Amino acid sequence: MQEIDRSLGTLSLEQIVRFSGAVQDFNPIHYDDAFAQGRGLARSRIAQGPLTYLLALDALVAANGVARIGSFAVAA
Amino acid sequence: MQREKKGQQLLSVSLMAHSIKLEEIAHALGDTPSAADTARLGLFFGPTVVGYRDFVASIDTSTSNALLGGHEIVFARPFKADEPVRAEMTMVDHQDKNGMEIGVFETRFTTPAGEPIQTQRTTFIERARKG
Numbered sequence: 453m454q455e456i457d458r459s460l461g462t463l464s465l466e467q468i469v470r471f472s473g474a475v476q477d478f479n480p481i482h483y484d485d486a487f488a489q490g491r492g493l494a495r496s497r498i499a500q501g502p503l504t505y506l507l508a509l510d511a512l513v514a515a516n517g518v519a520r521i522g523s524f525a526v527a528a
Numbered sequence: 529m530q531r532e533k534k535g536q537q538l539l540s541v542s543l544m545a546h547s548i549k550l551e552e553i554a555h556a557l558g559d560t561p562s563a564a565d566t567a568r569l570g571l572f573f574g575p576t577v578v579g580y581r582d583f584v585a586s587i588d589t590s591t592s593n594a595l596l597g598g599h600e601i602v603f604a605r606p607f608k609a610d611e612p613v614r615a616e617m618t619m620v621d622h623q624d625k626n627g628m629e630i631g632v633f634e635t636r637f638t639t640p641a642g643e644p645i646q647t648q649r650t651t652f653i654e655r656a657r658k659g
Contacts, residue, residue, distance in 0.1 A: 467556050470552065470556040474553050475573060506553070506557060510557050518566075522602070525598070525599070527597070528595065528596060528653075
């Protein structure tokens, strides 16, 4: 499998909210800056972990094709 | 996190791989040329397959203290649009380490006949609660 060096760019609030709707994850930490800061996050809201890893997986699928993806792992 | 639930099945549910949900995931990925295929691999996130509130309640965790520490997926095949799916989630490990709780959850996705589709292993890390 080829090595990929690709920037995933900046996640938009629209992407985060779309993903919240798709997976029914309406935790305000993902879209409400004031709520996120009140929970100790330094700057602002954070995207859902699954959305972040799906973007990385999407880069792999784009480079290799879905049939060649046998497993996938991410670690924080 | 409830350590006594280690080894227990926390969830067994019937789902549908709805085509509209596949499209919603693809849109959230930004509609890249590969997004539709990626959505068929990542349609469900095991621990929150029936909503994050139910997962949080099932293990008595804290959404403000718990972090996603890792996630692994082994694919047998992508999900097919509008196919019925079974999901079973088990807490397969729990450890206390340096004031943190580490829980590992395995979610197996199969067809109703038991054909494997994918298996996910998800690690959450939670700061120990005061008091």
